Amino acid sequence: MLTVRLISLFLACFAAIGYEIALTRFFAVSSWSEYGYWIISIAMVGLAASGTVAALAAPPLVRLARPILILLPVLMVVAATVGWHWTTLVPFNPLELQNRQLWGTQLVNIGQYYAALFPFFFLVGLYVSLVFVLNVRQIGRVYARFAEGRIGKPLGVVSADSSGG
Numbered sequence: 001m002l003t004v005r006l007i008s009l010f011l012a013c014f015a016a017i018g019y020e021i022a023l024t025r026f027f028a029v030s031s032w033s034e035y036g037y038w039i040i041s042i043a044m045v046g047l048a049a050s051g052t053v054a055a056l057a058a059p060p061l062v063r064l065a066r067p068i069l070i071l072l073p074v075l076m077v078v079a080a081t082v083g084w085h086w087t088t089l090v091p092f093n094p095l096e097l098q099n100r101q102l103w104g105t106q107l108v109n110i111g112q113y114y115a116a117l118f119p120f121f122f123l124v125g126l127y128v129s130l131v132f133v134l135n136v137r138q139i140g141r142v143y144a145r146f147a148e149g150r151i152g153k154p155l156g157v158v159s160a161d162s163s164g165g
Helices: 001-031 032-058 058-063 067-087 093-096 105-133 137-155
Strands: none
Touching: 001 032, 001 067, 001 105, 032 058, 032 067, 032 105, 058 067, 058 105, 093 105
16 A cells, blocks of 8 residues: 555656646746746745645544545646646736836736646645655655665665665
């Protein structure tokens, strides 16, 4: 069961990173590349908020973990789809930020970006947090194997958990 959860954790994180990259490219083409940092900001706000919610609501989340872990990926797909579509509809114009009479409208458009994209990153963060809480004793091994196998070996790093277990 742990392997299934870790594979699903990998897939959720992979989807989040892929979504971030796609959104950053979208912003680079649709407005100016300088506004791609918003994606990082929105992702960080969503992940931080979900971590806070997971910490405050840990007992009920753990109690309802099975249905939540099944429902969250479905909600992530819906949130990603709706967020992407909404993002394409926002009439953001960076040039209007320089005009005193027009910049207020653009702040509303920036708020729409946050409203459209926040739910996906919140749900991803909640999923990651719940998997971490449910597998708290094994997460260290995941990090150790990642550091040793993917990053560490080329750098000569050996993890503390080299027992193979």
